[in-house]
Amino acid sequence: MKKLNKEQIEKQLKHFPNWSYDDNAIHISFEFEDFKNAFTAMTRIAFEAERLQHHPTWSNTYNTVNVSLSTHDADGVTEKDFELAEAIETVLGQ
Numbered sequence: 001m002k003k004l005n006k007e008q009i010e011k012q013l014k015h016f017p018n019w020s021y022d023d024n025a026i027h028i029s030f031e032f033e034d035f036k037n038a039f040t041a042m043t044r045i046a047f048e049a050e051r052l053q054h055h056p057t058w059s060n061t062y063n064t065v066n067v068s069l070s071t072h073d074a075d076g077v078t079e080k081d082f083e084l085a086e087a088i089e090t091v092l093g094q
Contacts, residue, residue, distance in 0.1 A: 001074050003071070003078055006021075012082050016082070025068040025076075025077060026077055026085060029065065029066045032064075038062070038063050038065050051087075052083060054071070054083070067088065
């Protein structure tokens with residue numbers, strides 16, 4: 001998978017207004033009502049990540065889930081990251 005340049009990433013981000021680009025990855029944070037809902041969202045995202053064979057770098061603190069996407073084999077952001085970002089937004093109803 002080919003690494004996207006900054007212009008290509010910024011163009012793609014127009015379709016993902018809640019995401020940002022920094023430090024060679026795209027990022028988003030989600031806040032939920034409580035830990036249970038945050039963990040449920042992570043589980044749903046995990047199924048999509050497995051389906052796409054592309055896994056996020058993420059963290060969870062109580063009701064907040066932070067997600068970073070980059071393609072390690074390409075050393076940067078690729079179309080695969082935007083495909084997973086779209087799946088995440090679909091699963092979470094964004």
